Amino acid sequence: MENTLRLIDPPRQATRHWVHGALDTLAQEAARSADTHLLKLALAGFPGIDFYFKDESAHPSGSLKHRLARSLYLYALCNGRLHEGQAVVDASSGSTAISEAWFARLLGLSFTAVMPACTAPRKIREVQALGGTCDLVDDPSQVHARAAAHAARGASHLDQFGRAERATDWRGNNNIAESIIQQMVREPQPVPAWIVCGAGTGGTSATIGRYLRYRRLDTRLCVAEPAGSGFVQGWRTRDREAVAQRPTLIEGIGRPRVEPGFLFDVVDQVVEVPDTASIAATRLLEELLGRRYGGSSGTNLVACLQLASGMRARGERGSIVSLLCDPGERYAETLFDPGWLAARGIDIAPAREALTRCVASGRWLPPLG
Ligand SMILES: *Cc1c(COP(=O)(O)O)cnc(C)c1O
Numbered sequence: 001m002e003n004t005l006r007l008i009d010p011p012r013q014a015t016r017h018w019v020h021g022a023l024d025t026l027a028q029e030a031a032r033s034a035d036t037h038l039l040k041l042a043l044a045g046f047p048g049i050d051f052y053f054k055d056e057s058a059h060p061s062g063s064l065k066h067r068l069a070r071s072l073y074l075y076a077l078c079n080g081r082l083h084e085g086q087a088v089v090d091a092s093s094g095s096t097a098i099s100e101a102w103f104a105r106l107l108g109l110s111f112t113a114v115m116p117a118c119t120a121p122r123k124i125r126e127v128q129a130l131g132g133t134c135d136l137v138d139d140p141s142q143v144h145a146r147a148a149a150h151a152a153r154g155a156s157h158l159d160q161f162g163r164a165e166r167a168t169d170w171r172g173n174n175n176i177a178e179s180i181i182q183q184m185v186r187e188p189q190p191v192p193a194w195i196v197c198g199a200g201t202g203g204t205s206a207t208i209g210r211y212l213r214y215r216r217l218d219t220r221l222c223v224a225e226p227a228g229s230g231f232v233q234g235w236r237t238r239d240r241e242a243v244a245q246r247p248t249l250i251e252g253i254g255r256p257r258v259e260p261g262f263l264f265d266v267v268d269q270v271v272e273v274p275d276t277a278s279i280a281a282t283r284l285l286e287e288l289l290g291r292r293y294g295g296s297s298g299t300n301l302v303a304c305l306q307l308a309s310g311m312r313a314r315g316e317r318g319s320i321v322s323l324l325c326d327p328g329e330r331y332a333e334t335l336f337d338p339g340w341l342a343a344r345g346i347d348i349a350p351a352r353e354a355l356t357r358c359v360a361s362g363r364w365l366p367p368l369g
Contacts, residue, residue: 018084019077022107026074029106033060035174038183038321041288045362048317049308050189053300054180055324057293061102062095063252063326067168067176068203069099072158073107075167082156087112089150090158091143093119094251095326096201100158101132112155114147116140122333164203165261170210177211180321193311193318196222196271196303198253198296198325199231202261209266220268224303224322226254227272234258235270249275249335249344250295252325271303278302279335280351282328284359292328295335300325305355309364 036058041051059066072090076082088104088111090096097113104111113127117136124134137146151157172178177195184190195212197204209221225231228245231254240258248254281298285291300322308320334340341348354365 015083019080019082022077022082023074025107026070026077026103029103030070030174034058035179035183038180039289039324040187043308043359043362045358045360046308046312047362049311050187050319051304051308052180052184052187052192052319052321053289053297053324054176054183054321056176057324057327059099061099062330063099064176064204064323065095065099065326066102068096068160068164068201069103069158071167071169071203072100072160072163073103075163076156076158082109085109087150087155088158089114089147089155090160091115091147092160093123093143094200095330096160097123097127097132097134098130100160101127101130105131112150114143114150116143120333122330160201160203161259161261163261164201164259165206165263168203168207170207171214172211175207175211176204176323177208180208181211181215181217184319184321187319189317189319191217191319192219192321193316194220194222194304194307194320196224196300196307196320196322198225198299198323199223199229199259199262200252200255200296202231202259202263204323205267206261206263209263213266221266222269222271222303222307223267224253224271224273224299226250226278226299227274229254229272230257230259231255231262232270232272234262235264235267238264249346250278250299251331252294252296253299269307271306273299273302274351276346276348277351277355279341279346280348280355282331282335283348283352284355285324286328289324292331292336293324294326294328294331297324297326302355305358306364309358309362312362 037055039053056064091114093115101111111132114135117138212219226248230244234242244256278298281301
């Protein structure tokens with residue numbers, strides 16, 4: 001008996017005490033947070049088809065990465081990989097860094113985002129405003145190695161790409177899929193025909209795909225991606241070594257590689273969207289919803305319209321649910337700046353017109369890019 005007791009040393013118990021406090025803090029944050037709105041849209045050309053967009057920009061840290069960051073911290077804490085006073089690091093130049101910095105501040109931890117030096121100054125400022133540090137790396141291919149170097153010096157590496165798919169509780173716990181299905185309960189067509197999302201870490205699509213099976217729903221999962229992305233190339237042949245055919249301007253999705261969190265087998269369809277169409281669709285979203293959302297939300301809208309056109313042509317009714325991933329303000333100096341688009345030779349007018357015709361007629365009229 002005495003021997004057993006002596007195995008529990010006081011410093012370890014102090015550590016556990018802090019971990020319990022950190023888990024309390026995260027549970028309190030979750031309790032204070034409201035669910036994100038599911039906005040409903042009826043489009044003239046699609047009678048019998050209801051569109052819903054879940055507004056993930058409403059999270060306190062501004063994007064769907066709020067869910068991922070909360071899950072990654074919980075996962076690190078419950079795996080004994082995050083201790084009092086430990087530095088936290090991740091490689092991210094986007095919305096993940098902002099959400100991870102937000103939670104680091106909540107937990108009283110220091111956070112470093114490893115980013116390519118070319119990252120937009122606006123994003124660097126957002127991470128810094130939350131108390132985070134940005135470690136800028138000249139060669140973008142070196143961000144993972146740099147994050148590993150921080151970890152070797154004692155930092156806890158949250159590793160969004162390595163852990164997104166397993167950190168989220170896919171059976172429920174108000175994950176994004178459970179929240180959607182719950183919010184649909186009183187709608188006329190409560191079980192969606194389709195749920196549409198993009199793939200960055202793959203965490204969102206993995207969670208939705210697993211949850212739909214777990215709940216025995218007939219809803220199909222469509223991944224909307226920039227044309228020729230790593231996900232698109234890999235999904236066709238289930239090739240995990242596939243690489244993207246071209247880079248994309250749409251942030252958060254369209255990864256160059258097949259990331260560890262891409263679960264191809266839970267995805268029923270992939271829709272490829274040219275960047276020009278995604279950007280044009282952000283303008284249509286603004287017209288329909290009265291607010292600006294980022295490029296990946298535009299990608300989702302284009303895929304929704306394409307799926308709906310197919311349903312309409314086959315005489316099907318049903319509901320389609322998708323996501324508004326982050327706010328358009330983050331792209332004021334890029335996607336929403338006419339000068340920035342012109343400098344890249346991008347003219348969104350033809351795609352914008354084609355989308356308006358599609359909404360009015362219910363017919364898909366490619367090409368949109
Ligand atoms: C991360 C991200 C996505 C994709 O979500 P994952 O769960 O990482 O696949 C889409 N849009 C934006 C803006 C993102 O930051």
